[in-house]
Amino acid sequence: MIDLKYLQKNFDEASAKLVKKGVDEATLENLKELFATLKSANATLEEAKAEQNRMSKLFGEYMREKKDVTELKAQVDAKKEEIVGLQAVAREAQEALEHVALAMPNFPDDSVPMGADEEDNIELKKVLEPRKFDFEPKEHWALAEVNGWIEFERGVKLAKSRFAVLRGEAARMERALINFFLDVNREKGFEEVCVPFINNGAMLQGTGQLPKFEDDLFKIDDEDLYLIPTAEVPLTNLYNDEILTQKELPILLTGYTPCFRKEAGSAGRDTRGMIRQHQFDKVEMVAITTPEQSEEIFKMMVENASDILTQLGLPHRVVELCGGDLGFSAATTIDLEVWLPGQDKYREISSISNTRDFQARRAKIRYKDGKKNVLVNTLNGSALAVGRTLVAIMENYQNEDGTIEIPEVLKKYM
RNA sequence: GGAGAAUUGGGUGAGUGGCUGAAACCACAUCCCUGCUAAGGAUGCGUAUGGGUAACUGUACCGAGAGUUCGAAUCUCUCAUUCUCCA
Structure with a gap:
């Protein structure tokens, strides 16, 4: 698999390389976008999870202090539902990216001569x-x-x-x-x-x-x-x-x-x-x-x-x-x-x-x-x-x- | 083919619901001490990925997958592998 971070940061350079192998720019552009989509989907998902984890920790403290947890539980439940949705989005993005990324050939070395066959x-x-x-x-x-x-x-x-x-x-x-x-x-x-x-x-x-x-x-x-x-x-x-x-x-x-x-x-x-x-x-x-x-x-x-x-x-x-x-x-x-x-x-x-x-x-x-x-x-x-x-x-x-x-x-x- | 037990970080191995990303030991790295075919001491040390110049920090991972729960290495189910016993 090629280095997707490199692709994201040096898109022009990367696409110039892959042209040698006959990969067109649209495919690469698509890959780059899928990568960006995945990153933002993961960021939202992870933030939601972080919040759920925080609330669950609080839950433990409430229990120890014998506080009422009804409201907190309602909040966590809502968050969990949200996470299910975000998870589906992230998984879809992941699968879409893998589909394209795993089919992308390696970069040729700079020394490799141009040529069709x-x-x-x-x-x-x-x-x-x-x-x-x-x-x-x-x-x-x-x-x-x-x-x-x-x-x-x-x-x-x-x-x-x-x-x-x-x-x-x-x-x-x-x-x-x-x-x-x-x-x-x-x-x-x-x-x-x-x-x-x-x-x-x-x-x-x-x-x-x-x-x-x-x-x-x-x-x-x-x-x-x-x-x-x-x-x-x-x-x-x-x-x-x-x-x-x-x-x-x-x-x-x-x-x-x-x-x-x-x-x-x-x-x-x-x-x-x-x-x-x-x-x-x-x-x-x-x-x-x-x-x-x-x-x-x-x-x-x-x-x-x-x-x-x-x-x-x-x-x-x-x-x-x-x-x-x-x-x-x-x-x-x-x-x-x-x-x-x-x-x-x-x-x-x-x-x-x-x-x-x-x-x-x-x-x-x-x-x-x-x-x-x-x-x-x-x-x-x-x-x-x-x-x-x-x-x-x-x-x-x-x-x-x-x-x-x-x-x-x-x-x-x- | 049947019954049971096991599967934790580079290795050995603790851990039966929140204080565990995980003790301890070994290995490894850096430093100190010592000067000799060694030993001792200090510190650090899982992987992947996101954010940040960095310090740091979010998320996921304790064979794999699914489930229960506010919360799982820890409970349940399925599968895989290994070991022991029986055919």
Whole structure:
């Protein structure tokens, strides 16, 4: 959630920022008004309550002094009735504000480039030269068939479209990648964590998936529970509603989880192959930091993900997202895109974001800075998406006969 | 699945209707003393939010929600979680 007090005091500045993310000024104006309405409604309500509390205190004194309380009781009763009305007004204002505020995306950093969509993202650098093939490189689904690695039809039979089955060496490589990623992350100082793959609604709200993106989540019937769309949710919310000490920070976490996404709105995109699945494995990094630490840790996380790709010998590029392509919670994001020779394209394989205090405000994650409680910064990033890495290895390490070499660093894991 | 007990601030833990936003202890912070791998003393210290430059002050919160009452951590109901016992 954005800082509503900041919005109220620096409206022009705030709206200039949010324009980058495509939020129009009318929506912001509305939010500001709702905030003001709530404040005045609360002020009146609280004053009435204060008066009732005073009278109730008096009541006690009257009783002790054996005075007549009939008149006082009548007064309190009248006040109580008034409060019921004021309470309804305040609650309504509260709900109206939350409705809008929780759907408002994070402010982008000042450094974020303007732009409408991924076309306007900025390539920062390329790492590793794509290999020159002396034959026509195949797409991973063709290679999957040659090697018997992926069964798309049987995945669909078991669940529905956008589910797949990995077999034999592919299944083992999936597992090898998870272990490799976790080991690298651990060496970089991330603590390995194993978390529930199902989280409740409050946690999903904490990291920003709810209430706005409910359509993209798999929900458990009749329960306030959701399959997680990313380990960012449980790892970040590990500290939901907690006050940390400054000494504990930064907290660096890594974990493997499957991720579940309905992919609402991406009908028709990447329908073929393993790029966009309802269920995929991912190893995630999450950092909880002070505002001062977050910049440096962000860079370290980008470096780390890039380093993993380099170790695997996978050519990739580092891309800074423009305002229009930035996710809901992110203040700034850097994507790593891996080269897929079969598709002749760079495709996203890791997305590293600094959400600043946006998630911390929603999830109430704070630390003690002297006497004050300060919101932490939360960061998250994939290191890496496992299925897409498997695809990238297939396409980059293919031989002319369709067989696939195993990257050197993975050999000891398989 | 059934019966009982519990759920209080960062931690332990008191508190059965107004004097309790909550004792005490621990932890933590600042200071003093001491000069050494320690100990002692003083003060401060819940969270959120509103007003105020500030001192200060209003409101809400003792698992969650609802209720009784002029007034609830304390009484009632529902739910959740934990523990013990029985199937």
